[in-house]
Amino acid sequence: MSKQINVALIGNPNTGKTSVFNALTGLNQKVGNYPGITVEKKEGICKLPRGVKAHIIDLPGTYSLNASSLDENVVIELLLNKNDKDFPDIAVVVSDVENLKRNLLLFTQIKDLEIPTLLVINMSDRMLYKGISLDIAYLEEHLQTKIALISTRKNEGIDHLKNLISNFKDMSVVPCLSASEIDQDYFDSLRKAFPNQLLYKLWLVITQDVNFGKTDRNQIEAVANFKTKSKGDLKRLQQKETIKRYQFINNVLKKGQTIDVSQAKDLRSKLDRILTHKVWGYAIFFVVLLTIFQAIYDWSSVPMDFIDTVFASLSEWAKNMLPGGAFTNLLAEGIIPGLGGIVIFIPQIAFLFLFIAVLEESGYMSRVVFLMDRVMRRFGLSGKSVVPLISGTACAIPAIMATRNIESWKERLITILVTPFTTCSARLPVYLIIISLVIPEGRFLGLGYQALTLMLLYLIGFGTAVVSAYILNKILKIKSKTFFVVEMPNYKLPMFKNVALTVIEKTKSFIFGAGKIILAISIVLWFLASYGPGDKFDNAEAIVKSEYRTQHLSKEELQQKIASHKLEHSFIGITGRAIEPAIRPLGYDWKIGIALISSFAAREVFVGTLATIYSVGSDEEETIKNRMAGEVNHILGGPLFTFASGISLLLFYAFAMQCMSTLAIVKRETNSWKWPVLQLVIMTVFAYIVALIAFQFLK
Amino acid sequence: MQDTLAHLKRGEKGIITDVSSIHIPLKLLEMGCLPGNSVQLVQLAPFQDPMYLNINGTHLAIRKETASHVLIEKIADE
Numbered sequence A: 001m002s003k004q005i006n007v008a009l010i011g012n013p014n015t016g017k018t019s020v021f022n023a024l025t026g027l028n029q030k031v032g033n034y035p036g037i038t039v040e041k042k043e044g045i046c047k048l049p050r051g052v053k054a055h056i057i058d059l060p061g062t063y064s065l066n067a068s069s070l071d072e073n074v075v076i077e078l079l080l081n082k083n084d085k086d087f088p089d090i091a092v093v094v095s096d097v098e099n100l101k102r103n104l105l106l107f108t109q110i111k112d113l114e115i116p117t118l119l120v121i122n123m124s125d126r127m128l129y130k131g132i133s134l135d136i137a138y139l140e141e142h143l144q145t146k147i148a149l150i151s152t153r154k155n156e157g158i159d160h161l162k163n164l165i166s167n168f169k170d171m172s173v174v175p176c177l178s179a180s181e182i183d184q185d186y187f188d189s190l191r192k193a194f195p196n197q198l199l200y201k202l203w204l205v206i207t208q209d210v211n212f213g214k215t216d217r218n219q220i221e222a223v224a225n226f227k228t229k230s231k232g233d234l235k236r237l238q239q240k241e242t243i244k245r246y247q248f249i250n251n252v253l254k255k256g257q258t259i260d261v262s263q264a265k266d267l268r269s270k271l272d273r274i275l276t277h278k279v280w281g282y283a284i285f286f287v288v289l290l291t292i293f294q295a296i297y298d299w300s301s302v303p304m305d306f307i308d309t310v311f312a313s314l315s316e317w318a319k320n321m322l323p324g325g326a327f328t329n330l331l332a333e334g335i336i337p338g339l340g341g342i343v344i345f346i347p348q349i350a351f352l353f354l355f356i357a358v359l360e361e362s363g364y365m366s367r368v369v370f371l372m373d374r375v376m377r378r379f380g381l382s383g384k385s386v387v388p389l390i391s392g393t394a395c396a397i398p399a400i401m402a403t404r405n406i407e408s409w410k411e412r413l414i415t416i417l418v419t420p421f422t423t424c425s426a427r428l429p430v431y432l433i434i435i436s437l438v439i440p441e442g443r444f445l446g447l448g449y450q451a452l453t454l455m456l457l458y459l460i461g462f463g464t465a466v467v468s469a470y471i472l473n474k475i476l477k478i479k480s481k482t483f484f485v486v487e488m489p490n491y492k493l494p495m496f497k498n499v500a501l502t503v504i505e506k507t508k509s510f511i512f513g514a515g516k517i518i519l520a521i522s523i524v525l526w527f528l529a530s531y532g533p534g535d536k537f538d539n540a541e542a543i544v545k546s547e548y549r550t551q552h553l554s555k556e557e558l559q560q561k562i563a564s565h566k567l568e569h570s571f572i573g574i575t576g577r578a579i580e581p582a583i584r585p586l587g588y589d590w591k592i593g594i595a596l597i598s599s600f601a602a603r604e605v606f607v608g609t610l611a612t613i614y615s616v617g618s619d620e621e622e623t624i625k626n627r628m629a630g631e632v633n634h635i636l637g638g639p640l641f642t643f644a645s646g647i648s649l650l651l652f653y654a655f656a657m658q659c660m661s662t663l664a665i666v667k668r669e670t671n672s673w674k675w676p677v678l679q680l681v682i683m684t685v686f687a688y689i690v691a692l693i694a695f696q697f698l699k
Numbered sequence B: 001m002q003d004t005l006a007h008l009k010r011g012e013k014g015i016i017t018d019v020s021s022i023h024i025p026l027k028l029l030e031m032g033c034l035p036g037n038s039v040q041l042v043q044l045a046p047f048q049d050p051m052y053l054n055i056n057g058t059h060l061a062i063r064k065e066t067a068s069h070v071l072i073e074k075i076a077d078e
Helices: A017-025 A070-080 A097-112 A124-130 A136-143 A158-166 A184-193 A199-207 A214-222 A231-256 A267-275 A280-299 A301-321 A326-343 A346-362 A364-377 A383-391 A396-405 A409-421 A427-438 A449-475 A496-530 A534-538 A540-547 A555-568 A571-586 A590-598 A605-615 A624-629 A643-655 A660-670 A674-698 B026-030
Strands: A005-011 A029-033 A040-047 A053-058 A090-096 A117-122 A132-134 A147-149 A257-259 A485-487 B013-018 B038-044 B051-055 B058-062 B071-075
Touching (some): A017 A029, A017 A040, A017 A090, A017 A117, A017 A158, A070 A396, A090 A097, A090 A158, A097 A117, A097 A132, A097 A136, A136 A147, A147 A158, A199 A231, A231 A257, A231 B026, A267 A364, A267 B038, A280 A301, A301 A346, A346 A364, A346 A383, A346 A496, A364 A383, A364 A485, A383 A396, A396 A409, A409 A660, A409 A674, A427 A449, A427 A605, A427 A643, A449 A643, A540 A555, A555 A571, A571 A643, A571 A674, A590 A605, A643 A674, A660 A674
Parallel strands (some): A005 A053, A005 A090, A117 A147
Antiparallel strands (some): A040 A053, A132 A257, A485 B058, B013 B038, B038 B051, B051 B058
């Protein structure tokens, strides 16, 4: 084996654990998934003194080793499995100086597992401000550990921390408090039945509620000479354990920590008085949302226009400069426009994740959860559903994963089912291009009509989500215990490094994740549009020439006619034609039909598809938008993109379930095909009906 | 009748006396909601629910339903 050591970062949420991870690994990190589940796995490499390398895993935040969610389960599963390749040589428990008491609960539990455990006390810069002083030597002695007092904000103490990690072999593995004290008889019998096992590990396996380690537990219960306890008794023992641990921690902190309350300045209560206020709280939340939409629509339009232009001229350049042939055509008409369709997303996605990261980092998100819980509960949701619904404006996939911390299964299921209605960033380019085609420019109270339309679409998405939640809440007959415990963390100024890394990471994973699909589909589409079966395609030139023999067309006009004849009889044209009768009542033609079909894989493909279709057969440099504006409805006459067909298309995209990745995640999170299939059918049928009504009513 | 967390009014304080009810999630205890600890109601959301509490320095929000199972003794503000 190499000299690499495994380090696991563990800690309560809101302790700055991720900041510690970022400080240790910098850009040497990657985010993946744990096999079989969608919990994010963040790992990175850190160089330690004396040429040692550390492989660092940032485990999901947890308050204790008693898991109540899948995220927390990951932590226990790793710590209990000595054979896991990531099993830590050293556990680093990250705590924050202001909540040391609560953070130490988890610390004493991990110590009980006899893993070398290092204590990091983060946010030391707040000590003076809060009048806290610590006796590190005393704490180290009584907690049987080494302590690194650090400040990630000021970048202090990181080297000391690295040094301590590299000396992991000297760490004590003696527990500072043994859980066996809560019921000697019970633990004695456990020890007798399993002489080779770690006691606390057995205890954790027995008491976990989550669907984990079932076989382990059955093995334990199968041993005859061991008396089991009822669920209620076990829960009472868990309570006893918690109380016992806190007693121990209180005793240690009585001498190891002093807090001079008169020194403490209280910014929190002042901010809370406004931000959680009955009226101002909601007003501020609304302003925050409005700012986000303004940013996504108005501010990001500058870089987006720029990207649009660059790719159009790039495509033009490739066509003129490279030797003619199939490869050049593929590059200029398939790959470059396809890539453009991905890159153009970057400004908006970056903005969105920027806002979400800032809201999470600052502690404001918890206040929103608090403010919204009662309102959301009326619709069968939880205050915690607000976070998925807001994240859903970025992408439904992380949003559905974010429902994991909702403790009630019914509230969680409803949140999962309705989240895809919120306007995700993949709908955005579709909305943007159609809005700019059919909604006039102009301003109302300083806000553009177009921005207002976009806002309205977001509200429709959110409103539909909430109304369907209400209906689901009435229909679903699921009984589940609901409880709701949300920490209200201190307000913090978001750290630039954390926010920047989140934005980079999320944007990157979107570009590479979704981008691959978009690019692949663009290439397939180009092929389908450039080739076709039979005479009508192969002899396009001759057919068109003879058809227009009597008219005197210019050379360009003739070329245009030939190109559109070819497209119509290409593979893709034939497919589009076939479904046209079904979508004609919605105001769409076969070209939009093609875009609809391809966007069932992923919505964002829509614009790329149109870009590919419209640039096929044209030499002129025109941006997609201008080209779409010039499209003619070949049945009704007049422009294809009118107010009526535009609105119909917007509504179709607002409601239809057009994302295979989301369906896959829903399947995984609900562990059944029933829910994703219901989602697909109901949402799409609903979308069709609404779009139909809208077009017939407006035309 | 015994007072519970749900009886607190904004700004009022109390001492937690009993948390043995089966309806109290373990997570709440782990966050520091234990007998002997002091508790203050910081803020109520509209419709008086959920409740924003300060339990021995830990700030958290819980629903009124859960709060009604935590027994307390009110203490007068100095």
